[in-house]
Amino acid sequence: MSSTRKTRDPVGGEPRCPPQDQSWKSWLKNADIMKKCLKVSTENLPSTLRKPFETILGVAQTRSMADWSFAPAASADLVCCVPGMLDADTAQARNQIRLWIASQSDAGPHLRDGDVVLAPDNIRLVTLLSALDMAALRLLDSSIYPHLNDSPSQQEQRAERADNRGSDNRRTRYSLSYWPVLSGNFRSRAYQNAAAMLSKRAMTVTELARASGLSEQSASALVDELARVRALKAISRTDARGRKPASRLGSLFAGRSADGSRSGAASAAASGSGFLGRVRAWLSGAHA
């Protein structure tokens, strides 16, 4: 498929598709669970177009599948531009999407993978929302246009994570926002089990490593991968505790301990651990 068609047809081609029984609209709506902040720049637009465009953009910016905030062109994920603008083709980096305010024929020669076109005589809330959603989808789903995986917002987030990583391992708690289909080594049982643990409780990298048996480096790599596919959320300590209701599973183990005697809630976890230990031993033997 040509890049032009990808740009012109938001629902065609290789981009991920919703299942047959689900519309694009509801699929995009589901993507709200991982609503992200992205940046848009209008500074390259001519002043006659800029003001009315910003007005309508102000209404649309929080209604899209991502939250859009205004930023300078150099640090924006989406740069609005018009054909003929000084150095429009070279000024912006490959990892930014350009929103061309132009007709398809005028924008055509300048288009590259990922660009979005909005006709100047059709700038309405609904068309702008559609253009913003299309851009957000392309920026947030790295499988569509891999080169956009390095957009300014994502670089910023990666740098932030790297900055925080040292002390983060003991401070930031992470949990899953949805279950991702992992690729490569992350499909292995050890990583899947660790990801499953994050679906039950928010944990720091250190806690995750301890609970899953992964090395801290591997647990950290998993956290990075989950963040890359946007399946991770960082949670404050208070939130993490508030969200996890007391487990009712312990009541099963509290009922009867391994030796058959009655035990209280206090020893439930210990009794459960003994049982889990035996299940783990059986699993490891069965795998062998």
Add this chain to the structure above:
Amino acid sequence: MGIGKSTAIRTLCGELAVDCDVPNLDLATSAKETTTVGADYGVIHLAEGQELHIYGSPGQERFAFMREWLMSLAVGAVILVDLADHGALDSALTLIREAEASATSPVVAVVIARPASEEQIQAFAQTLSTHADAPVPVLSADVRDREQMLDVLSLLFSMISVELEEPSEDASHVD
């Protein structure tokens, strides 16, 4: 019906301790010769005389009483689905909610037991998480493959171990 409950238990436990397969009279729904009524049951013998009991119960509404009872005693539940079935999402959600509402609130994993593309599985998992208000592990597995079923069991017990563990106290706020 015909998703592979009995096969999954046989794969994990060897032979079933209790086999509730009866001749299938609903050939319009599935062409298989037999189907499970009530519950299948298999046992895994652990060290020190302990046992892990695995039950398989059909998802149809008429077996709800059986599921409720089984869920009330379960530490984990595996939901087998076929994504080609248009009701897969609703059925899975119903069963997840049944598990959440049961006395022990067992941990839940969903197993896609029929071939499906990664995109379908991803979209299903995301939609499931949205509607279930929590991420639910969604794995693709062939219920006839022992290694794959052991992986499912291993994942389930990883979640159970986290449920039983108390969170440590040394974390502080970062968002």
